[in-house]
Amino acid sequence: KYYDIPNTVxxxxxxxxxxxxxxxxxxxxxxxxxxxxxxxxxxxxxxxNAGKRPIVVGITVLTSFDEDDVTAVGxxxxxxxxxxxxxxxxxxxxxxxxxxxxxxxxxxxxxxxDDFTLVVPGIRPAWSSSDDQKRILSPAExxxxxxxxxxxxxxxxxxxDPAAAAPFPDSFEASPLGPIPKGWTPxxxxxxxxxxxxxxxxxxxxxxxxxxxxxxxxxxxxxxYVRDALYSTPILATGRVGTLGLIFRITC
Numbered sequence: 001k002y003y004d005i006p007n008t009v010x011x012x013x014x015x016x017x018x019x020x021x022x023x024x025x026x027x028x029x030x031x032x033x034x035x036x037x038x039x040x041x042x043x044x045x046x047x048x049n050a051g052k053r054p055i056v057v058g059i060t061v062l063t064s065f066d067e068d069d070v071t072a073v074g075x076x077x078x079x080x081x082x083x084x085x086x087x088x089x090x091x092x093x094x095x096x097x098x099x100x101x102x103x104x105x106x107x108x109x110x111x112x113x114d115d116f117t118l119v120v121p122g123i124r125p126a127w128s129s130s131d132d133q134k135r136i137l138s139p140a141e142x143x144x145x146x147x148x149x150x151x152x153x154x155x156x157x158x159x160x161d162p163a164a165a166a167p168f169p170d171s172f173e174a175s176p177l178g179p180i181p182k183g184w185t186p187x188x189x190x191x192x193x194x195x196x197x198x199x200x201x202x203x204x205x206x207x208x209x210x211x212x213x214x215x216x217x218x219x220x221x222x223x224x225y226v227r228d229a230l231y232s233t234p235i236l237a238t239g240r241v242g243t244l245g246l247i248f249r250i251t252c
Contacts, residue, residue, distance in 0.1 A: 001059060003027035006037035013041035013056070021054045023119070023149075025099055028058035028086040035093035055117060057097040058090035060104075063122030066134045080104055087112055102137035102145060109146035121151035125165075128155040 002009045003026065013024060026038045038056055046053035060083045061070065070079045083104045088111075090098050097117025100108055105118050112118075124136040131154055139150055152166075159165035 001025050001027060002038065003030050004034070006030075006034045009034050010037040010041040013038050013054075014045060016054070017045045017049065020049070020052075023055040023057060025057055025059050025119075026095075028060055028090050028095075028098065032089065032093055035090060035095060039094045055096045057099055057117055057119050058086065058095045059099045060086040060090075061100070063101045063133050063135045069134075080107065084108065084111060087116075091116060097148070099151075101135035102142035102147060103135045105142070105147055106145040117148050118146060119149045119151060120147040121153075123150045123152045123155075125155055 002012050002024070004012070009026060009030065016024065024038070024042070026035060028035065035058065042053045042056050061075070061079060065079065067077055067079050070077050070082060075082050076085070080103075083100050084107065087098045087100065087108050091112055097119060098108070098112075099119045099121065101122045102120050105120055108116070108118060120137075120142050122133045122136045123139050123142055124130055124133065125138060130136050137145075139152070142150060156162045156165050
């Protein structure tokens with residue numbers, strides 16, 4: 001979350017180049033000169049990295065803010081108008097998109113167009129607490145309203161089982177393996193891939209047939225190929241650590 005004078009922010013963007021980041025964030029409140037300096041630095045990174053540069057998105061109003069907080073720090077309200085003003089500035093300065101709460105993104109999508117990246121924090125499944133976030137929404141609703149990327153922290157990082165929490169189930173139900181997200185169906189790995197009599201799935205070939213073309217990787221590389229159909233629609237699969245037995249599958 002870069003927020004400094006233009007020269008310092010440009011230097012910070014260039015300094016991240018060896019890490020090959022996918023995305024960087026800058027505070028739009030840093031002003032036009034800082035935003036343009038950040039973008040110019042990202043293109044300089046591309047010149048030295050085969051044309052590849054990080055996406056640069058601008059933070060509008062933090063999701064821990066409400067109307068009172070906006071007033072307290074001297075921003076012009078209402079909050080939604082301030083987000084739109086900052087998004088306009090980010091777009092004018094050439095940024096790839098902005099960071100905003102899910103409560104504003106439907107308006108931003110209409111206002112800024114489909115090619116403007118919207119990164120959305122403050123994502124909270126129904127079962128999680130809001131913590132210090134004040135403008136929140138569920139992951140499914142955020143996507144429905146037009147989010148490109150969701151930012152999720154404590155609902156996953158503080159969960160007893162972060163891997164199970166990551167798919168954001170709204171509720172759980174009983175299964176042979178214990179509680180699983182409601183709506184998930186247990187199935188065997190054999191229903192997704194060719195499996196030998198041992199525990200290790202059989203690798204079909206280096207050029208699998210078109211109906212089994214998505215590789216399933218293990219410690220030794222590709223071990224099997226799952227059906228294309230599993231990936232032709234949004235789908236999520238996970239398994240217990242240390243076993244290739246029952247897995248869970250859900251069509252989103």
